[in-house]
Amino acid sequence: MAMKSLPNFNISGGTLDELTSILNRKVFFGYYNKLAAVFPNAENFSPVVSSSSxxxxxxxxxxxxxxxxxxxxxxxxxxxxxxxxxxxxxxxxxxxxxxxxxxxxxxxxxxxxxxxxxxxxxxxxxxxxxxxxxxxxxxxxxxxxxxxxxxxxxxxxxxxxxxxxxxxxxxxxxxTQTKEVDLGFCKLPKISNDEEDLEVVMNYFAYASLNGSQVRQLNHTDPYLSRFAFELSDTSQHLKTLSIENNVLDKSVFESFLSQFKNGSLEWYALLFWGSENMVIYIDTVNKSYILWQL
Known part of the structure; x- marks a missing residue:
């Protein structure tokens, strides 16, 4: 999937096998002090991440x-x-x-x-x-x-x-602090190859990871103040966030975090990294593809 670079960040995409190689190179050899995920609520999926750092x-x-x-x-x-x-x-x-x-x-x-x-x-x-x-x-x-x-x-x-x-x-x-938040039913972004849509998608996951209220289906923000909710699709889904932060995270945290999501039988999920590089990654497990934003 060939995509153009957008101002202030780059976008790339490909297969999940390619993503594994990227994560091994960037994450396991970098320094990060916060890791977060945005994902659909699933009855049999409850990730647990801890660190003794x-x-x-x-x-x-x-x-x-x-x-x-x-x-x-x-x-x-x-x-x-x-x-x-x-x-x-x-x-x-x-x-x-x-x-x-x-x-x-x-x-x-x-x-x-x-x-x-x-x-x-x-x-x-x-x-x-x-x-x-x-x-x-x-x-x-x-x-x-x-x-x-x-x-x-x-x-x-x-x-x-x-x-x-x-x-x-x-x-x-x-x-290290770990926090899980139930966002309830939220509007979803439009996933497409359109550059403007992709910018909205990146902002959506970054905002949702911070438990932003405007992603929620029953958001009541005045459209004169923000039209963010109007840029989303009409589709909604029950979402959760999980974050671990407040220290340089050691390799074992990433291995546990990524392994649980990889084996979690989710249709999709998004990962966010803050540290030596800031990254947002959308993983589509159905189509076995990813989109990576490097900020």
């Missing part, structure tokens, strides 16, 4: 305590400091390594043996000077590192998945 905030002694645990317990902990490369300290956990990067004032009072970062080895008059040390995990903390940690009074933000057994409740700043 958490946004946490460590003190440095707490972080050292966690990083000293066996590697299999900390393999899903990710910390990439937002302070890089501004003139602040940073702490990074990535690929089974713990890296400390300190500003001169922190370094000279730390008592740690560190080397200038690669970026600091240029023109010292114009390049901020930072010092760095990398540790293999699990961490074997020296007395100097422990003493430095005790005197370090800044919290360290982190993203953690499947860490319920070791993340203390006092560390948790944000948990």
């Amino acid at each position: 958490q946004i946490v905030s460590f003190t440095l002694p707490q972080l050292i305590q966690v990083l000293s645990l066996p590697k299999e317990q900390i393999q899903d902990l990710i910390i990439i400091s937002s302070n890089i490369p501004v003139q602040e300290d940073s702490f990074t956990v990535l690929n089974n390594k713990f890296t400390i990067t300190l500003s001169p004032s922190s370094y000279f009072s730390s008592g740690l043996q560190m080397k200038p970062t690669q970026q600091s080895q240029g023109n010292k008059r114009f390049t901020p000077q930072f010092y760095q040390k990398t540790y293999e995990l699990p961490l074997v903390a020296s007395d100097r590192l422990l003493k430095f940690a005790e005197n370090y009074n800044k919290d360290i933000p982190a993203y953690a998945t499947n860490m319920n057994s070791i993340v203390l409740p006092s560390m948790v700043e944000s948990n």
Whole structure:
């Protein structure tokens, strides 16, 4: 199905086998903090999605305590400091390594043996000077590192998945939120190859995923305020929405979410992704085809 690009977003379409390849490439290797679905109500279909992902905030002694645990317990902990490369300290956990990067004032009072970062080895008059040390995990903390940690009074933000057994409740700043809403009977959009209709379809699913009232069959919005409802078809269907958000979602969430809808015996459903790419996908399981909007 060949389609033209519309302003501010691109549209593509094809078979469900092609869509599987696209999702594997875009979703499983991207970063998304919200996933939603709009779908018809079905008696035997009640998707359940959960995630143990958490946004946490460590003190440095707490972080050292966690990083000293066996590697299999900390393999899903990710910390990439937002302070890089501004003139602040940073702490990074990535690929089974713990890296400390300190500003001169922190370094000279730390008592740690560190080397200038690669970026600091240029023109010292114009390049901020930072010092760095990398540790293999699990961490074997020296007395100097422990003493430095005790005197370090800044919290360290982190993203953690499947860490319920070791993340203390006092560390948790944000948990993943899952919400299901019954929209009742709603008017449906017109699915066609017409560019204007396709733009309405994309807006429809985005609006419905936010539980917008104007998709409902008994909508009473004054047409002078919005004519959105008049752009829809006369066909109606009982719809629901399901969303999971408030964190970077790990791969297991997508696998569970997509698998349940793929095997849900629905005639159609729409998926929406927010994150490194914003996407709306309409899946027609009867005709085994899809339409993808990339925003």
